[in-house]
Every structure is written in structure tokens, then in C-alpha cells.
Amino acid sequence: MEQFWEFLSFSEPNIRYVTFGSILLCGSAAVVGSFIFLKKKALVGDAVAHAVLPGVCLGFLLAGNKNPVLLVTGAFVTGWLSLVAIDYISAKSKIKEDTAIGLILSVFFGIGILLLTYIQHSGNAAQSGLDHFLFGKAAAMVSSDLNVFSGIAFMLIIAVVLFFKEFTLISFDIDFAKTIGFPVRRLELVLTTLTVLAIVAGIQAIGVVLMAAILITPAAAARFWTDNLKKMVFLSAAFGGVSGFAGAFISYAAPAMPTGPWIVMVISVIALFSFFFAPQKGIVMKLISRKKMENQIREENILKLLFQLGQKDGNYFQQRSVNEILAKRPFKPKQLISGLARLKKQGFLENGDGRWKFTRAGQKKGARMVKLHRLWEVYLTRYLRIASDHVHEDAETIEHIITPDLEAKLEKLLEYPVKDPHQSDIPYL
Amino acid sequence: MIQQVEDPAVEVHDLTVTYHKKPVLWDIDLTLPKGAIIGIIGPNGAGKSTLIKAIMNLIPHGSGYVKIFNRDIDEVRDKVSYVPQKESVDWDFPASVMDVVLMGRYAKLGLFKRPRKADKEVALDCLKKVGMDAYKSRQIAQLSGGQQQRVFLARALAQEADIYFMDEPFAGVDAATETAIIELLREMSEKGKTVVVIHHDIQSAMEYFNWIVLLNMRLVASGPTAQTLIPSLLEETYGGKLTLLAEVGNLMQKTEFTGRDKR
Structure with a gap:
């Protein structure tokens, strides 16, 4: 308990950064995730989250240290590549989308683990902590990481506000959007880019393995409480923010614990509570x-x-x-x-x-x-x-x-x- | 019986559409008159939806071209409205009736702009025309099939277009909605709008439409109702697929035949 108050007092500037960063990362991922949820692309989100790992490792190999810009760039590239691969396989072959997702997720993640193991045995001292990208460690973020990640998170929120009407339309009725002459392909490209960016920004705090949960679960929970899309996105951001806050605290209070699973626990409790107790839609109600x-x-x-x-x-x-x-x-x-x-x-x-x-x-x-x-x-x-x-x-x-x-x-x-x-x-x- | 018209609303020129290399529409060549209520009729799998989607450029053309008001579709998007089958969207989406109808104003608004007060008034007006103004704040998940169709129609009206393409607007709606819709279509046609409707029921087609397109993978007829809805042509339309045509189609799919595709 004492620890909690000490944490809340934000006496250490690092705690302040990490807490603020986690809230922002989880909140912004939840905002972008709302549209992934509405477009029923949750599994794609999971595949991309796993597919950023090889990119992180390649970024590290290129830089020789944990330069956040290079890690983020690497993650972005392989995340994108996985999306393109899924689309290509399901459009051009007899393989259905779910199979393509399964294939791409495991292939990319497998390569990522291979690279990670190689780096860990390479004797490069700078690699320590790279494994945090698997399950997340919010407290390990230093201010330079935070600047990059928070910058991305801010940009995500602004982009969603800007494209709110357009994203709503392509989530609800994409054919109609095409017939009124909206640049649907480009809009989808923007949404996809935002998804990959949200994942990339969150991996340090949450880790690639569980990143999909923070993308999808807040939106799923928020859907139980409202039928209004704006309110849903707000609630989703709030749920994401709360779990980010909890994650930051755990990361501080129990340094040996990875943050990702805890954030997922918190958001899952919120989702379960919504599932049972939300007015009208909750099972208990x-x-x-x-x-x-x-x-x-x-x-x-x-x-x-x-x-x-x-x-x-x-x-x-x-x-x-x-x-x-x-x-x-x-x-x-x-x-x-x-x-x-x-x-x-x-x-x-x-x-x-x-x-x-x-x-x-x-x-x-x-x-x-x-x-x-x-x-x-x-x-x-x-x-x-x-x-x-x-x-x-x-x-x-x-x-x-x-x-x-x-x-x-x-x-x-x-x-x-x-x-x-x-x-x-x-x-x- | 394929009648061509001068100064058409729609010109489909030698259009072939393939799906996975297999032609689903063969060499469709027709013109549709302005201001008419046009019914596209044919059995299941005849390619009716495909034809409309191809006209709207939602699916690629194998060969041939489409002109609307003698222009490329992309140049006249603001004059064209498309009403998809109501089953094509998830009605559990978190939106109100008003939200959906306002989507009809998006083309006029352009990117990044929010609906203005004027747009909301137009939308409300369109809801009145379909008798749904009392439902404007209703969650769309709570609507019946007929009400969903009316909402889609109101969205189309909000576009203030000159030509409307409707995919099965009478499917799964109650009798009252069907009457209300046909009344509305007549009103639109009187104002000079062209309405193209995919329809199933031959009985009511006689009464609803003044121009008929009979389709079964190929064009069987296109002309005024009295001259097209006749037993011999209907038999030709519904008398099953042309087996030779179907066989050639299957062969094209199997052999990865590419001669027809443009790119």
C-alpha cells in the first residue's frame, strides 16, 4: 500500500514518464483498435503484433544498440510486410484468410525468435533487455524511448480524430464508400499504417506477444456499454489508459514481473466485468x-x-x-x-x-x-x-x-x- | 429484343466480367433510357448484382466499358447513387439511423469535413420521405428488415443523385415497405431521375417497371416492359444456362486462360 502511495506521488521523474507513457500508449492503441475491432480484423492485428519482432531484431543488428528510431523502423517494416503477405496470399491463392494469418504469424514470429536468440548469444553487451520486447517492461523505457513512443501515440490519436468520419464509413460499408468516390484504398492504407504504428509504439511496454490484446480488448469491452461510436472510442481509450496505468504501477512495484501480462490481466478484468454487468447487454443484467x-x-x-x-x-x-x-x-x-x-x-x-x-x-x-x-x-x-x-x-x-x-x-x-x-x-x- | 436508345443514361459496351478467370457476364451490350424505372430480372446466379457492381466499377471489367451520362463513372460519381443489398453490412454496427443517412452526404462534404446543419436537415427530410423520421435516433441494430431497407433508401436520397442503382430493394421487406418504395421510385422518375432496380418477381415487374433488362449470364433482352416481359423471352432467360457457354467458362478457369483480361 505504502508503495502505491509512493508511486502515486510521482516523486521520481522516471515514474512520471513511464506512467504517462504507458497510459498514452495503451490509450492510443485502444483508439486505433476500435476500428480494427469494427472491421473484424482482430486476428490480423495479432499477426502484425507478432510480426514486428524480426524487425526489432534487425533494427538492433543494424544499429548495434537499442536505438529506438531504428528499432521502430525495423518493426514497422516487418509489420507492414506481414500485412502485405496476408493480403497477397488470401487474394491470390486458394488459401483462406484465417490460414494465411496463422501462417504469417508463426513464420514471422519464428524468424523473430531465431534472430533474438542469435543476438543474445552474440556477446553484444547492449542486447541486455532486448527480450523485454517479448512480454513488455514499461519501467525499462528511458526518456529517449518515451519521446519516440509518445510522439507516435499522439500522432495516432490526432490521425483518428481527423479521419473519424472516413474510418467509420469504410468500417460500416466499404462498397458505398467506393461508389461515392472516396479514396478507399488510400484510407485503408492509412488505417493499416496506424495499426502497425500503434503496435510498434506499444511493444516496449506490452511486448509483441500480448500486444493484440490491448488493441482489441478495450474496444470489445466498450461496445457493451454504448451504441454510439464516439462514446465507444472514448470509453475504449479510457479502458486502455487505465490498464496502461496499472501496468506502469506493477512494473514499478514488482520489477521482476513483465508488464504486458499484467496490462492484459487488467484490461481482461474490465472486459469480463463489462460482459457480465453492462446495462442492457451484460449477461447478469x-x-x-x-x-x-x-x-x-x-x-x-x-x-x-x-x-x-x-x-x-x-x-x-x-x-x-x-x-x-x-x-x-x-x-x-x-x-x-x-x-x-x-x-x-x-x-x-x-x-x-x-x-x-x-x-x-x-x-x-x-x-x-x-x-x-x-x-x-x-x-x-x-x-x-x-x-x-x-x-x-x-x-x-x-x-x-x-x-x-x-x-x-x-x-x-x-x-x-x-x-x-x-x-x-x-x-x- | 435488344433495343438501344439515343442519349442514354447508361451505356454498357460489350462488357465481360470474369471471376477467377471464369466469365460470369458475357459481352453485355445495352443502353438504358433516362428517367425510366428499369428492372433487371433473371434467375439466381444470372449475374444481376455483378452487372450493377461492374457498372459502379466495384469489380474490374474483363473487357468493354461503361459510360454513365456519356462520361466515365469516376467523373460523375456525385450524380450516381448505389444502394447495396441490405445484407451486405453488419447492422450491429454502433450507429444510429441518422448516422447512416448522413453518410449519403459524405460525397458532398468531401474528406475531413463534419456534417453541417444543412446536411442534417437534408437527411431528416429524406427520412421523412421514407416514413422513418420518427426513428432518427434509433440504434440500427433494432430495425426490422423493411426499416433497414428504408434507411438505405433515405441514405441514397440524401445523395441527391440523378441515377440510382438498387440491389434487391424489395427482398425481405414487408408489403407496406414495398408499396412505399415503389411510390417513391415513381416520384423520383417523374422528377427525371433514372432508377435501376434488381428484381425477382416477374408478376410485380410488369406493374413496377417501364423498361426491363432480362439477364442470364448474357443479355437476353433490353427494352420497354410490354415487349420484353413476354413468355418466349422469359423462357429463354429462365430456361437454364446455355450449357456450351458454361462449359467454355469452366475451361477458361481451369486452363488459366488469360486472353480476355486486359492486364
Whole structure:
């Protein structure tokens, strides 16, 4: 904990740089990644991330040291080459794109590892730390690296802001973009270049192996929270930034740990949380609203049943025991009791010594349910020509989703019928 | 029955389109009149979409050329609107109805410029014309098939073009949408716009179109509806592929035959 506060105080200028750098790198990668995600090119991103490794090694071999400009240039060249190779193979041969991606990823990464091993055994003292490019080490970035990487990250964000409309169009409907005369090929070239650059900028902090995660996962997580593209890109950047921040802290607190996996852990937790808890789209929220619906249906069924019993006996406000209700309709006893309790809380029922009866409001709601059920039966027999002995099942479900608006329309359309197809009275309260 | 017209909206000259070396359209040569509602009709796999895409220059021509208003397509892009099949895009994309219709203004805006207030008003107006103005803020994933088609149509209207190419606008839409669309097409034609529509149903084609193109890998007919939608020509169109033509096509694919391709 103490360590965390010390980290947060940013007393060491290097911590400041590294933290700021990581946030910017991850955030900008997430912004560019949003369009990769929308274009459904996630796997291509992964292949390019792996394919920059041989470039990094070649850059090192050329420079003889870890000159960031040469490393970045090398990475950029092989990253690009891998993209061209994937496109060429899938366009010109019988090999499909997924196979081409798999091939290119492994070939380039394999060559990268070969070169890395060669460099590590070459006896060049400057090579120490080059293996950080595999899994990332944010704290290993010195200010000259940071200048280069942050410069790239800034440029990425500016480019996406500038090309926002164009990237949106080519992600949604590329044929339409071509027909209105947009330079689609060049726009795709720009987006591809930005992708490669985002990967190149991030490899020091995250590493080539896991770079694809920071490109794609923030966008996937953000998609759960919004249907608005601008908001999605913002959220994606924020998620990326948070994981970058976490990565910087870990890198500082536990120097032996590689940063990449930790950044990926953090962004994955954010993604998992979104997957389960995002409003509307999250799985848990969907389950909760389904449960609510089930409860509502059960409550309405109880009220409907009590009203039917009242109609039969001519006394709507008679107290009835749980067994009496169960004898009429086989609810699950536990669910019936919890439903009765909820209805009491809502003010539709009252109870005394284990027996239940309507309040005025409850009677009215019960009457409405019976009315909707019977109106729907009338509608089905009249307008869909369904036999009267076939309409009950359908009405059992439909009665719960008819809105007051539809209710009024139904009444008017059917001209307020008094009897349902089974000659039972339709109550209007 | 292939009738040519003077001063055509579209001229397709001896166009052959190949897919992986195999010709899918053979020597199409036709002219289409201005201001007409034109139906392109033929069986599945006849190359109807391919023809439109080739006219729009979305796929390369094997040989031949296309002129629109007597110009190269790239010179008149602002006068041409293309409505792709609605299945060609992912409707789960994070965009609203308004966002999609505004895309119809992008050509007029050019690169890097944001839609202006005037563009939004045009877009809203176009949404009104297709009866979708109440849905302008709706997420596109929530639309029905018919509504998706109307949105695509509104986007096309927002382009304010002179000629419209529509790929199966009546596929998978409800009857009300179909009526609304054909009404709109008639209105456009009255204003002198040319509308080219890929269509499946011969019954309604009689009533919808005043010019018909019958297609089955080769051009069977092109002319006024009354003279083209006749049993003998329909039989020729739907009576199956010409087996010799298909065999030659397969042979060209197998032998990597390159004589036809330009480059």
C-alpha cells in the first residue's frame, strides 16, 4: 500500500514518464483498435503484433544498440510486410484468410525468435533487455524511448480524430464508400499504417506477444456499454489508459514481473466485468430483467386467479388460504408464497392469520388481467379465425405484454365485448 | 429484343466480367433510357448484382466499358447513387439511423469535413420521405428488415443523385415497405431521375417497371416492359444456362486462360 502511495506521488521523474507513457500508449492503441475491432480484423492485428519482432531484431543488428528510431523502423517494416503477405496470399491463392494469418504469424514470429536468440548469444553487451520486447517492461523505457513512443501515440490519436468520419464509413460499408468516390484504398492504407504504428509504439511496454490484446480488448469491452461510436472510442481509450496505468504501477512495484501480462490481466478484468454487468447487454443484467419479468408474470397470474375465484363465489374480498389457491392452479408453493408477499408489499393484497384477500387496487388489477386474457381470446377467434378451444394458451402469454395503449385499441376494435369465446364475463372495472 | 436508345443514361459496351478467370457476364451490350424505372430480372446466379457492381466499377471489367451520362463513372460519381443489398453490412454496427443517412452526404462534404446543419436537415427530410423520421435516433441494430431497407433508401436520397442503382430493394421487406418504395421510385422518375432496380418477381415487374433488362449470364433482352416481359423471352432467360457457354467458362478457369483480361 505504502508503495502505491509512493508511486502515486510521482516523486521520481522516471515514474512520471513511464506512467504517462504507458497510459498514452495503451490509450492510443485502444483508439486505433476500435476500428480494427469494427472491421473484424482482430486476428490480423495479432499477426502484425507478432510480426514486428524480426524487425526489432534487425533494427538492433543494424544499429548495434537499442536505438529506438531504428528499432521502430525495423518493426514497422516487418509489420507492414506481414500485412502485405496476408493480403497477397488470401487474394491470390486458394488459401483462406484465417490460414494465411496463422501462417504469417508463426513464420514471422519464428524468424523473430531465431534472430533474438542469435543476438543474445552474440556477446553484444547492449542486447541486455532486448527480450523485454517479448512480454513488455514499461519501467525499462528511458526518456529517449518515451519521446519516440509518445510522439507516435499522439500522432495516432490526432490521425483518428481527423479521419473519424472516413474510418467509420469504410468500417460500416466499404462498397458505398467506393461508389461515392472516396479514396478507399488510400484510407485503408492509412488505417493499416496506424495499426502497425500503434503496435510498434506499444511493444516496449506490452511486448509483441500480448500486444493484440490491448488493441482489441478495450474496444470489445466498450461496445457493451454504448451504441454510439464516439462514446465507444472514448470509453475504449479510457479502458486502455487505465490498464496502461496499472501496468506502469506493477512494473514499478514488482520489477521482476513483465508488464504486458499484467496490462492484459487488467484490461481482461474490465472486459469480463463489462460482459457480465453492462446495462442492457451484460449477461447478469439480462438475467435480472428476465427474473423481473418472470416475477411480474407470476404476480399477475395470482391476481388473475384471485379475481376468477371471486367472480365464481360472487365475493371478491373473501380471505383465501394458500391451499385454496394451489387447488385451483398448480403454482410452485415457494414461488406462490413469495409472490403473495411481494403483492402485499405492493399494496395489492392484505393478509391475516395466513389467509389472503384483495385490496381495492388488487381487485382492479386482477380484473384487468382477466379482461386482457379474455379480450385476446376474442381477438384470436374473430381476427385469426382460431377455434375457441385453441386460444387459451396463447392468451396466457399475451395478456402480460399488452400495454395500456394496446389495451385501449383492442377494446375499441372489438367494441367492448361482454363475453369471451367460452361465454365467461369480461370485467370492465 | 435488344433495343438501344439515343442519349442514354447508361451505356454498357460489350462488357465481360470474369471471376477467377471464369466469365460470369458475357459481352453485355445495352443502353438504358433516362428517367425510366428499369428492372433487371433473371434467375439466381444470372449475374444481376455483378452487372450493377461492374457498372459502379466495384469489380474490374474483363473487357468493354461503361459510360454513365456519356462520361466515365469516376467523373460523375456525385450524380450516381448505389444502394447495396441490405445484407451486405453488419447492422450491429454502433450507429444510429441518422448516422447512416448522413453518410449519403459524405460525397458532398468531401474528406475531413463534419456534417453541417444543412446536411442534417437534408437527411431528416429524406427520412421523412421514407416514413422513418420518427426513428432518427434509433440504434440500427433494432430495425426490422423493411426499416433497414428504408434507411438505405433515405441514405441514397440524401445523395441527391440523378441515377440510382438498387440491389434487391424489395427482398425481405414487408408489403407496406414495398408499396412505399415503389411510390417513391415513381416520384423520383417523374422528377427525371433514372432508377435501376434488381428484381425477382416477374408478376410485380410488369406493374413496377417501364423498361426491363432480362439477364442470364448474357443479355437476353433490353427494352420497354410490354415487349420484353413476354413468355418466349422469359423462357429463354429462365430456361437454364446455355450449357456450351458454361462449359467454355469452366475451361477458361481451369486452363488459366488469360486472353480476355486486359492486364
